[in-house]
Amino acid sequence: MSSTKIALVTGGNRGLGKDMALQLAHKGHNVIITYHQNRELAIQTVAELEQLKVKSVALHLNLSDVKSIPAFIVTLKDTLHSNFNATHFDYLINNAGMGATVPFEEVTEALFDEFLNVHFKSVYFLTQHCIPILNNGGCVINISSGTTRYCNPGYSVYSSMKGAVEVFTRYVAKELGHKGIRANVVAPGPVETDFNHAAIRSNPLMKERLASLSPLGRVGVAEDIGSVVAFLCSDEARWINGQRIEVSGGINI
Numbered sequence: 272m273s274s275t276k277i278a279l280v281t282g283g284n285r286g287l288g289k290d291m292a293l294q295l296a297h298k299g300h301n302v303i304i305t306y307h308q309n310r311e312l313a314i315q316t317v318a319e320l321e322q323l324k325v326k327s328v329a330l331h332l333n334l335s336d337v338k339s340i341p342a343f344i345v346t347l348k349d350t351l352h353s354n355f356n357a358t359h360f361d362y363l364i365n366n367a368g369m370g371a372t373v374p375f376e377e378v379t380e381a382l383f384d385e386f387l388n389v390h391f392k393s394v395y396f397l398t399q400h401c402i403p404i405l406n407n408g409g410c411v412i413n414i415s416s417g418t419t420r421y422c423n424p425g426y427s428v429y430s431s432m433k434g435a436v437e438v439f440t441r442y443v444a445k446e447l448g449h450k451g452i453r454a455n456v457v458a459p460g461p462v463e464t465d466f467n468h469a470a471i472r473s474n475p476l477m478k479e480r481l482a483s484l485s486p487l488g489r490v491g492v493a494e495d496i497g498s499v500v501a502f503l504c505s506d507e508a509r510w511i512n513g514q515r516i517e518v519s520g521g522i523n524i
């Protein structure tokens with residue numbers, strides 16, 4: 272069996288997840304990424320990862336469909352066996368997600384349920400299903416948001432789910448410490464990606480306003496976040512456990 276570390280990054284085909292995958296590969300880790308709708312981007316990202324001399328595979332995952340998780344785990348186990356000669360992996364990064372700006376008074380039950388499934392219920396059960404195949408000494412990183420600390424109007428559903436993920440992370444840290452598994456939250460501030468219909472990238476006024484809220488005078492870029500995730504997966508971070516690490520340039524302090 273191989274002793275090389277293996278990371279699973281959900282939503283690793285683009286945006287923050289892609290940079291997390293690249294930063295993990297720069298540290299020499301093999302990376303399994305997942306995609307939902309953009310398979311072509313996943314193929315491109317796998318090619319970029321392989322150029323860094325690590326092994327990489329892209330798997331389909333739909334977090335809207337919680338019931339599909341057991342089948343995903345079967346595929347994951349097959350992939351570990353056939354592509355990595357492994358039965359277990361080391362780092363689970365629950366990153367995939369989507370955004371929407373919807374005022375509280377207009378939120379429908381359907382929207383609530385979609386965010387519940389993608390951002391919380393699937394994160395919860397994907398993690399539960401991965402634990403039996405996560406190596407002792409591994410870690411779980413859940414991606415939350417700065418908006419659990421400060422309020423961004425229209426984010427009541429999104430941020431409530433991220434808040435739930437933060438509580439969940441502490442329970443994972445508490446209950447899996449006996450296996451040497453750590454769990455932490457990374458909470459990015461606004462980052463210029465495709466997120467929420469590329470709201471920041473396509474709206475210069477919004478970008479300027481968000482930049483002005485940070486003492487550092489800019490919004491984030493994906494590279495600001497991926498490096499922190501890669502650090503948390505390293506031995507240097509072995510004593511960081513059960514923490515929420517905000518990576519936001521100090522927005523709204």
Ligand SMILES: NC(=O)c1ccc[n+]([C@@H]2O[C@H](COP(=O)([O-])OP(=O)(O)OC[C@H]3O[C@@H](n4cnc5c(N)ncnc54)[C@H](OP(=O)(O)O)[C@@H]3O)[C@@H](O)[C@H]2O)c1
Pocket residue numbers: 281282283284285286287288305306307308309310332333334335366367368369370389414415416417458459460461462463464465466467
């Ligand atoms: N960007 C920000 O400002 C910001 C700030 C704080 C927190 N975050 C969080 O950071 C994470 C990544 O955001 P991002 O900026 O990288 O967003 P992004 O560029 O829009 O990428 C979203 C990723 O999630 C995947 N995804 C979306 N819906 C999915 C579903 N139903 N099932 C499985 N995968 C799904 C997408 O896959 P496909 O491309 O295949 O559809 C894509 O890989 C999210 O959890 C987000 O809440 C982002």
